[in-house]
Amino acid sequence: MNWIDIGALEDIPLRGARRIKTALGCVAVFRTGADEIFAASDSCPHRGGPLSEGIVHGQSVTCPLHNWVFDLNTGQAQGEDGRLDIFPVRIERGRVLIEGARLTARSAA
Numbered sequence: 087m088n089w090i091d092i093g094a095l096e097d098i099p100l101r102g103a104r105r106i107k108t109a110l111g112c113v114a115v116f117r118t119g120a121d122e123i124f125a126a127s128d129s130c131p132h133r134g135g136p137l138s139e140g141i142v143h144g145q146s147v148t149c150p151l152h153n154w155v156f157d158l159n160t161g162q163a164q165g166e167d168g169r170l171d172i173f174p175v176r177i178e179r180g181r182v183l184i185e186g187a188r189l190t191a192r193s194a195a
Contacts, residue, residue, distance in 0.1 A: 088186040095180050105138040108189050114138035124158035125173040125184055
C-alpha cells in the first residue's frame with residue numbers, strides 16, 4: 087500500500103475533523119473522542135454539506151446542513167439512502183497516514 091503522511095494526530099481536533107484537498111476532491115479526516123481516525127468524502131450526498139464541519143459523535147458524523155448521520159466505518163447514512171466514500175487511514179508514531187491508491191482511484195464525478 088502507498089501510505090501518505092497527512093499530519094500529526096494532534097492536528098485534528100478531538101471529536102472534530104480536518105479537510106485535505108486532493109486532485110480528485112476533498113476528504114474529511116475525523117478524530118473521535120477515543121482517538122480513532124476515519125476518513126471519508128467531505129461532501130454529504132444529500133445536499134453537498136461539508137462533513138468536515140459536522141459533529142463527530144462516537145464513530146459517526148452528523149452533516150451540519152440537514153442532520154444526516156453517517157457511520158464512519160461504512161459510510162452508510164443512518165435511515166437514509168446515501169453513502170460516503172471511505173478511505174483507509176491509520177496512526178503510526180503519532181502521525182496520521184491515508185492510503186494514497188484509493189485517493190487516485192476515486193471517481194472525479
